[in-house]
Amino acid sequence: MKKYNHEKIEKKWQKEWKKNKLYQTKNETDKPKYYILDMFPYPSGAGLHVGHPKGYIATDILARQKMLQGYNVLHPMGWDAFGLPAENFAIKNKVHPREMNEKNIATFKSQLEKIGFTYDWDREINTTDPEYYKWTQWTFLQMFKKGLAYESYEPINWCPKCQTGLANEDLENGKCERCDSEIEQKPMRQWVLKITDYAERMLKDLDKLQNWPESIKEMQKNWIGKSEGAKIKFPIKEEKLRTEVVPRGGVKRSKTTEEVRPREVISEIEVFTTRPDTLFGATYLVLAPEHELVEKILSEAREEVVPRGGGIGSEADNSDGRGATSGSVERINISNYKEVKKYVEQTKNKTEMERMENKEKTGVELKGVKAINPANQEEIPVYIADYVLADYGTGAIMAVPAHDERDFEFAQKMGIKIKQVIAPDDYNQETNDRKQLNVILMHGWGGHGKMGWFKEVKKFLTNKNIDVIAPDFPNTDSPKYQEWRDFFKKNIQPKINDQTVFIGHSLAPSFLMHYITEENLQLQQAIFVAPVLHNRISELNNFFEKDFNWSKIKKLIKKVIVLGSDDDLYITLNDFQELSEKLSAKFILHKNRGHFSQNENSNPEIIKLLEEILDSQNSNIQSKFKIQNSKLYTGVGILINSEQFDGMNSEEAKKAITKFVGGEMTVNYKLKDWVFSRQRYWGEPIPIIHCDKCGVVPVPEEELPVKLPDVENYEPTGTGESPLANIDEWVNTKCPKCGGEAKRETNTMPQWAGSSWYYLRYIDPKNNKALVDKKKEKYWSPVDFYIGGAEHATRHLIYARFWHKFLFDIGVVNYEEPFTRLQNVGLIMAEDGRKMSKRWGNVINPDDIVDEFGADAMRVYEMFMGPFAQSVAWNTKGLIGARRFLEKVWRLFQEKELVECGGGRCGDVPKEIPPLFHKTIKKVTEDIESMNFNTAISQMMIFVNECMKHDILPKSAMERFLILLAPFAPHITEELWAELGAREEVVPRGGGIGSEADNSDGRGATSRNAEFSSIFLEEWPKYNPDMIKDEMFEMVVQVNGKVRDKVQVSADISEEEANEKALASEKVQKYVDGKEIKKVIFIKGRLLNLVI
RNA sequence: GCCGAAGUGGUGAAAUUGGUAAACACGCACGACUCAAAAUCGUGUGCCCAAAAGCUUGAGGGUUCGAGUCCCUCCUUCGGCACCA
Secondary structure: OOOOOHHHHHHHHHHHHHHOOOOOOOOOOOOOEEEEEEOOOOOOOOOOOOOOHHHHHHHHHHHHHHHHOOOEEEOOOEEOOOOHHHHHHHHHHOOOHHHHHHHHHHHHHHHHHHHOOOOOHHHOEEOOOHHHHHHHHHHHHHHHHOOOEEEEOOEEEEEOOOOEEEOHHHEEOOEEOOOOOEOEEEEOOEEEEOHHHHHHHHHHHHHHOOEOOHHHHHHHHHHHOEEEEEEEEEEEEOHHHHHOOOOHHHOOOOHHHHHHOOOOOOOEEEEEEOOHHHHHHOOEEEEOOOOHHHHHHHHHHHHHHOOOOOOHHHHOOOOOOHHHHOOOOOOOOOOOHHHHHHHHHHHHHOOHHHHHHOOOOOOEEEEEEEEEEOOOOEEEEEEEOOOOOOOOOOOEEEEOOOOOHHHHHHHHHHOOOOOOOEEEOOHHHHHHHOOEEEEEEEOOOOOOOOHHHHHHHHHHHHHOOOOEEOOOOOOOOOHHHHHHHHHHHHHOOOOOOOOOEEEEEOOOHHHHHHHHHHOOOEEEEEEEEEEOOOOOHHHHHHHHHHHOOOHHHHHHEEEEEEEOOOOOOOOOHHHHHHHHHHHOOEOOOOOOHHHHOOOOOOOHHHHHHHHHHHHHHHHHHHHHHHHHHHOOOOOOEEEOOOHHHOOOEHHHHHHHHHHHOOOEEEEEEOOOOEEOOEOOOOOOEOOEEEEOOOEEEEOOHHHOOOOOOOOOOOOOOOOOOOHHHHOHHHHEEEOOOOOOEEEEOOOEOOHHHHHOOHHHHOOOOOOOOOOOOHHHHHHHOOEOEEEEEHHHOOOHHHHHHHHHHHHHHOOOOOOOOOEOEEEEEOOEEOOOOOOOOHHHOOOOOHHHHHHHHOHHHHHHHHHHOOOOOOOEEOOHHHHHHHHHHHHHHHHHHHHOEEEOHHHOOHHHOOOOHHHHHHHHHHHHHHHHHOOOHHHHHHHHHHHHHHHHOOOEEEHHHHHHHHHHHOOOOHHHHHHHHHHHOOOOOOOOOOOOOOOOOOOOOOOOOOOOOOOOOOHHHOOOOOOOHHHHOOOEEEEEEEEOOEEEEEEEEEOOOOHHHHHHHHHHOHHHHHHHOOOOOOEEEEEOOOEEEEEO
16 A cells, blocks of 8 residues: 655656646637636745745635636736845845845745646746836836826925835834834925826725625725815905905005015915814814915014014015015014924924824914804914824814814813804704613612612602602512512603603613613613622622623713711721722712611601702703703704704705805815835836926837846935936936936836736736737736735725726726735734744744645645634644545545446445535535635545545545545645546546536546646536435424424425424423423424424 | 724634534544554543533623524724824
């Protein structure tokens, strides 16, 4: 008997497959296509760890299954090789990044090849290959021509360590994602792509992506962040500022003055708001510290420091131009200008981290400037605060403190007026229908001495005619409680009013919560009464921490009243204090122990106490209205305090008020334009030439690619320019337009550029005429299945969708969306539960696993670990299970006798095997389709375990079982297949037990090299539905829903028969005995439930 | 804080979508083979218990003949976003 030698087998077949070009993908074919894509890796120096191949194994399984099902499969691999690590390594070690890349790629490739993937390496691509990035540059030029690429001087995120600008997408918690340094804001000339032009389409088309995980779509939605609202202009009321608009004193303005006057006077502030309906409640404006008006005011005000040119002469228009602003005119009088300046500078210096840490609102008023609320002409103050972002909306907001959390917080801090203009929609319901419920919860109900206290409560409530709800009376028959039960029964009111009191045992909250939801009540405040006579303080503590985990009620308990006496043996005043701090509740220590006497006479002190309690509840109801009238409400509703718009609902009012003040309804996106340049060496040069005469000139297409020159130094220049800027012979060039001296753009593209379209290049990797041949693109696109990490949910997948849509618009591709189906792969964590990383020293190299256990075992294990999309910790012990399974399969084919049914030995075949096999075909086929690889494997294990029990097995089933297993464990199955001998002649396809249904359509099997036989040229088995129907089944017999017995019955048993069988069971009789059967529930093929 | 996903044995996890909870695997225990060990095979393995009965899917409640699955109120963990007006 041969031993399973994974090493030998795997090497052998990897060689054979390569030699026979088994995985080479042909373009011209009449087969249906299937394009399966992995997110291509960045070839880092660390090599692959066992987590990387998880996704690749899955795509490989799919690819192999699709091959077997007769598809023409494209399953390529390539390298996303531009990027910072290679460059940083180059700086350190003075090696060209390309060299390091090549080395890393070789490592990656050998690691991948050991695992036995179906990649067609003839289609390998590399983003750093000039023949590849030629087309990245080409696409950039097309965008430039369409006006989608522009230069901008906006401040960018600057990483001082990497000496480069970063997109927002490259930040992690305000730090550089690569090196973890604090990010500064630095203005710099950048190339920016107008991705925002595509925001709406990218959002809308998410709906088309039926086979994308909802979570990813949701994340993209949030990332795009569409919000609809209005732009509204607030006039500025500032005498001196306004006079700028109208020339003073009617002085005739010479042409010169007008020309040289560099200032554009800002006479109004435009804000963006999603809630124009709250305009009447806007009691101040806020500008972002970076707002242009702020900048302007600061520079204006600076002039004030310079002694004024003063007097009448100042109006002279003999100015030399610059003079117009040179302190001759008294302009803006910001009385707290120093303060403002200081604040603006402070915020500028704040790092992102600091801004994040300090959530408290800060800001400063712009004294001397007022704005006019265009709705009611009210004069309102203007503030500068960093809670307003410069690059969202207009960088300025109208603040409505009554209806916005942030504005509310700020207004409270600054003491600004808060004006309510929206009443909640259910305002009326709140006051009329939806009742407030007052709650008194009593702890220690039913204790001996406490009855006196409860009697007082009863008396008090009766006298005051207060309705009571107390449904949770202790469930005991003790006569002691009879009086209470009667009382509550009598007083329970179906309708509740503001006076109603819920009085219950302190353990009642479960009921209470239910009651509140059922009756649509609102719980305002609860009072907790805890007589402590016999309750040790620890008991009370316990109660709050363990039993009483109803956090909502807990939060509402504002007052805890503990009735106790100072002569109590069990607790001290210190205990009270401690407990009160813990619960942040107020205690009333009641001194008179007499409350708890059995005494029937009223105790005036108790009455007083109760009145206090109820009064405080009533005052709460009062304050409830106050809360609604003057405090925060952020929902929509009915307008109040809004003059002619009063009574209108928010939705209507949004439009009406916007129209009324001459505003404009607009849409805003969080998505920002894509900062597309990096001041680094190792990226695609941006194909642009700067000419003094002609300005920005694109490199002519025929000159592409603009190749990356070799440099001696990879260090950033420190000025923020790319190292390319130092290579004069590269930078200096001729202007393609005028032929004059010109300079090349020295910025390079970000890593995202090459990865935004690589999937298209696999289709036609060698084409030097076009990015991709149109016909081939039409055949292969879109990608049918894309598998990769969820970490790319927003960046890569947004960029690629954008890029693709652009290519669609210019006619390069045929479909609007690049990826039809997307699936996330869950991470594999290290055995210690952390991420695998050199830093932790917990990395497991797949090479070691392949050497020791075999590629097949690793493949099976990684797919068996758990649900594919979930992250799991690696466990080498678990791997042993996969290995044992393969060994069992091996032994099966070595030890068992395989018989052909045609040989007249059908009878020798165990009858369990054929139906189980067909079930296995079904399960494996379906589970691969739905990415449930773990259960597919488990089913195959069940099948193998069953086979192990028998000595004689049906040959055709066993052969086809190998095909099922082949995508998971290609090497061992290929070997066993070969051992069984050439197939076609021996077993007529579709033959064998119960396989009448598999009529071969002959696809695929014969299309290759005739001498080369491979299991992967066979056909995926089909199951026969008749074979999986059970004739008998185990019927579950339940009594009142509980399983009492199981009986073997035939599959098509009738209800009557089933009933008979069930009642025949002794076990069932035991439960049914003598009792009336009220109802019988019969579920065909499953169970029978007797209800008694 | 907001959005999303998820909580099931000692562990990784299954559960036909409302119908036998814990398949499959790891681990563990016992047994067989062996001088012995490893490997392999067999048996057992949710909790409580001698057994019968009972209990059990983060907590509590609800709907239902029947709930891991649906509804309500919470808790916890992990991802994403985070002053987005």
